[in-house]
Amino acid sequence: MAEPFKNLSWDDFRLIKAVADARGLPAAAMAMNVNHSTVFRRLKQIEDQLGTLLFERHRTGYALTPAGEEMVALANRLDEEITAVGRKLAGREPAPSGELRVTTPDSLLIHLLMPMLATFRARYPEVRLDIVLSNQPLNLSKRDADVAIRATDNPPENLVGRRVARIAWALYGRAVDFPEPRALTQEQLDACNWVSLGDSLGALKTVKFVQENVPPDRVAYKINSVLGIAEAVEAGIGIGHIPCLIGDARPSLVRLGPPNNDYAADLWLLTHPDLRHSPRVRAFxxxxxxxxxxxxxxxxxxxELPDENGSEKGVAERVAPEPLATSSEATA
Structure with missing residues (x-):
């Protein structure tokens, strides 16, 4: 089958693609800036050379045959490769642009990502951000989102990405209620009211801890939002486990113990394999x-966060984690 392709030029593939896109000869001729008869004659020559019809002629237009579909697919691949080589030879990549849909939990957006997104927009003004607040698994194959930012130890197997940090959790209370947290006794903790994530999030270890160790009458408040837990602790409803990036950012809160490694979760930046080389996705x-x-x-x-004098408030009583890879396949 290689011989019939021998005398085909790139312009022939462009012609086939133009007819397929226009579903007819007049519009295809206009797109290629040639006359109708030239397209008709050259298409017949190509089909004769290949020994097969590429289009079925109908009153409503030209429809691709199976052979025509294969030729158009090949034309698309050639177009992409020629464009890529041209960019490489010119020494430039296309500037990131267009809409980028990013899904993230609200707690990460508010307490970590918002300033970063503002800086990204300033650096790449042609990229428009569409933020979807969710912690549910969206279908990146169907473009529900281009990038997912998730705290999980089990990222979906069909996605690729980078593990960029490990989110620590600790027990927090109001600083006004616990002026000497290091001297806190177990008896004092047992007398406290608690706030917790709801039972619908029972797979989380912090929820399991409360279920197994805190009497039900001491659980004063449940909510299905990590951000809501921090708000409840800050309001004085009770003590509770909070990610350190949220708890340490609130001056009114204080740690009642060191971070618990069992409650930590990896922070992932995920995308679909087909999108990983998109300029805007790669830049983001x-x-x-x-x-x-x-x-x-x-x-x-x-x-903890720097104080007003620019010095650190304190160092957590925690063993530093092993370095993480800067990039890896997201596998469960």
Whole structure:
């Protein structure tokens, strides 16, 4: 089958693609800036050379045959490769642009990502961000989102991405209620009211801890939002487990113990394999990975936010984690 292709030029593939896109000869001729008879004659020559029809002629237009579909698919691949080589030879990649849909939980958006997204927009003004607040698994294959930012130890197997940090959790209460948290006794903790994530999130270890260790009459408040837990603790409803990046950012809260490694979760930047080389997706993943790396010690609970004098409030009583790979396949 290779011989019939020998005398086909790129212009012949362009002609086939133009007829397929226009579903007829007049519009295809206009798109190629040639006359109708030229397209008709050259298409017949191509089909004769290949020994097969590429289009079925109907009153409503030209419809691809199976052979025509294969030729158009080949034309599309050639077009992409020729364009890519041209960019490489010109020494430039296309500037990131267009809409980028990103899904993230509200707690990460408000307490970590918002300043980063603002800086990204300033650096890449042609990229428009569409943020979807959700912690549910969206279908990236159907473009429900282009990038998913998730705290999980089991990322979906059909996605690829980068593990950029490990989110630490600790027990928090109001600073006004616990002026000496290091001197807190177990008896004092047993007398406290608790706030917890709801039973619908029972797979989380913090929820299991409350279910197994806190009397039901001491669980004063449940909510299905990590951000809502922090708000409830800050309001004085009770003590509760909160990600350190949220708890340490609130001056009114204080840790009642060191971060618990059992409650930590990996922070992933995920995308679909077909999108990983998209200029806007690649630019976003690279940028966000770099920004998160700058805040990694804070995310992982090793330090608290600087005080007004620019010095750290304190170092968490926690063993530093092993370094994470900057990029890997997201496998469960």
């Amino acid at each position: 993943l690279d940028f966000l990975a770099g920004e998160i790396a700058r805040h990694r010690r804070f995310i992982e609970g090793q330090i």
